[in-house]
Amino acid sequence: MTRKKHLKTAVCMTVATGLLFVGFSANAQESANDDLNSCVKHEQIVSTAKGVGIGALTGLTAMLVSHKKDDAVKGALIGAAVGGVAGFATAYYTAVNTCFKKNPAWLPESDIQRTKDYDNVKRAIKYKPAQGIITRAESVEVGGTVKADGQANVSSSFILMTPDGAEAPVTIERKLYSVSDDKETEVPFPGRTSEQHTFEPGEQKDTVHIPIPHDAKAGSVYRVQFSVAAADRPPSVASQTFTVKE
Template structure:
């Protein structure tokens, strides 16, 4: 049999496909009670990762085609893998957001519970009716560390007080940021970023569940910020950071 040499372009395409197959096997979206959502997230992740891998391959394509360097194709293949892997963590949150936008019915209901009555909070804070409507984020509780592929629960506590003890509309803000090598990048928070609710006065707790990408690198940090707005006053917010082990 004749020993045939594969042309550079075909070899690059084969390497790219192999790289994408490996990345696809690692594309485990956080487990969900909704199988359709899981399937959608996995599909969107692969699509977005493929785009990243394609860009990585293009970075080495010029070298592969216009250089006689024997390592040119190898560099191009590495570019594909790096491009795909680098975009995977971002693609994870983008994929969930895309699926929710395509299927609004899949968005989970926010879990907001009243934890203290109006009279108790009024006494504890020495609130006076002359202060008008008061909304304040007071505490944010979440783990300091987490493993890639896990999910963590975030409990945000806030108080709402009104002069006459009547219920009032509030706006809740949920923001997420990734911190890599000291650079902070805003991400799309899974579920509802901004939400309008009408609540009774008192203390309330908002519980959010944050899935961590299965491929998140150790040392990556995620900063979560929760804010509450009411009565036309500036947002009151609390924030905390979790580190991937």
């Protein structure tokens, strides 16, 4: 077979395998909102297809440069699979983020509840008015067992104290990281990343639900980070890691 025919065969098989791979991997995390779910599936397929194309081209090129023509097709297929798998998890959260940007009305409303009043917190932390405005992230907790195709239910508690007990604006930020071999990669947070609200002083609890990709492997580790800031002071940060179970 000529080199031209080798190339043609490799490219055709790469495209076919890429489409097959995408089809098997397109079961995105189901959403309560059917429109959002459909959008995420579409965006995830597009991102995966791009990853497959890049991986396939890399594998094919490597084989041809090394003059191993008989392995050209095998190299293309391996490249396609590696490119698709490597980019799929990040593609999922990117897809969610893209869909929210295209449809801002789909963003879930914040669920922030006051859990302790001013006097209770004042006694607990021995707060004095001379300390000025205080904001502090107290804790981040992930409830229940986190599984693929499920959700991580994250509750973050924080306090706000003001000298006269008056309300004050607070900036909240949320971040999500994928953790592997002690290395962290920030991925798009699936929801409102930054918000500013005016709160009564006391303790508040922020609750969010982070979707977990359908194909997330058991043992996958994530870290969710929560921070609060007020009165031009440095943010107070708290975080928690969680692991995907079987």
